[in-house]
Amino acid sequence: MRKRIVAGNWKMNMNYKEANNLFEALSKIKISNSTNVIIAPPSIYLSSFKNNNDKIFLSSQNVSNHNNGAYTGEISAEMLSSLDINYCIVGHSERRSYYSENDKLISKKIDALLNYDISPIYCCGELKLDRESQNHQQVVKSQIEEALFHLSKSQIKSVIIAYEPVWAIGTGLTASSEDAQNMHFFIRSLISEKYDSETAQSISILYGGSCKPNNAKELFSQPDIDGGLIGGAALNHKDFSDIIFSF
Numbered sequence: 001m002r003k004r005i006v007a008g009n010w011k012m013n014m015n016y017k018e019a020n021n022l023f024e025a026l027s028k029i030k031i032s033n034s035t036n037v038i039i040a041p042p043s044i045y046l047s048s049f050k051n052n053n054d055k056i057f058l059s060s061q062n063v064s065n066h067n068n069g070a071y072t073g074e075i076s077a078e079m080l081s082s083l084d085i086n087y088c089i090v091g092h093s094e095r096r097s098y099y100s101e102n103d104k105l106i107s108k109k110i111d112a113l114l115n116y117d118i119s120p121i122y123c124c125g126e127l128k129l130d131r132e133s134q135n136h137q138q139v140v141k142s143q144i145e146e147a148l149f150h151l152s153k154s155q156i157k158s159v160i161i162a163y164e165p166v167w168a169i170g171t172g173l174t175a176s177s178e179d180a181q182n183m184h185f186f187i188r189s190l191i192s193e194k195y196d197s198e199t200a201q202s203i204s205i206l207y208g209g210s211c212k213p214n215n216a217k218e219l220f221s222q223p224d225i226d227g228g229l230i231g232g233a234a235l236n237h238k239d240f241s242d243i244i245f246s247f
């Protein structure tokens with residue numbers, strides 16, 4: 001059975017005291033055995049959070065594509081690994097649009113992470129225009145092919161995919177559970193064609209884009225939706241806990 005995952009992307013929010021208080025409160029939640037929770041705080045906090053909940057894992061929000069050297073301000077996969085960080089978000093639409101990251105660069109970041117046994121949480125998703133022109137599947141297909149399809153079968157099994165329609169991120173608009181399920185099924189079919197069905201069935205595919213306590217249950221009940229990548233609602237203890245309990 002695939003792992004159910006709820007991941008919270010805190011982005012560039014909260015000072016240390018606020019962030020640590022939220023993390024400590026979340027650590028006390030009783031999380032079911034079949035669910036993993038991943039928290040991606042600002043990276044400056046990663047080393048100081050005391051994690052004593054074995055269902056909660058820490059993630060970085062970004063990583064350098066370089067291994068080490070003169071890259072001011074960057075953080076390497078080796079550095080994350082030395083802090084026992086197990087996950088890292090890559091390909092988020094904010095990095096694609098504000099920092100011009102493309103799938104060629106993202107594929108290098110994925111390689112850097114896998115070299116250190118860190119699971120990439122790979123974000124993909126179409127713009128509003130792509131959906132309106134019925135081009136959404138083609139856009140996601142090319143993102144998946146460019147960023148992931150150079151990986152071996154055992155490597156891709158370490159990747160978590162987050163389907164995040166860009167028009168739904170932070171907007172209050174959510175994909176209908178039917179549209180989200182269709183895209184998750186499509187992504188799984190692409191992986192099955194390229195690798196095999198067993199590989200496709202083993203990969204967790206999360207939905208992201210204005211996922212809230214009032215829509216999580218319906219989204220998570222779809223057969224190919226294995227949980228969510230949560231932005232805004234991850235900053236609120238009650239909202240995030242309610243989403244964790246939505247399976």
Ligand code: PEP
Pocket residue numbers: 009164168169170171172208209210211229230231232233
């Ligand atoms: C995100 O930024 O990945 C995200 C899903 O944000 P939100 O939940 O706020 O739409």
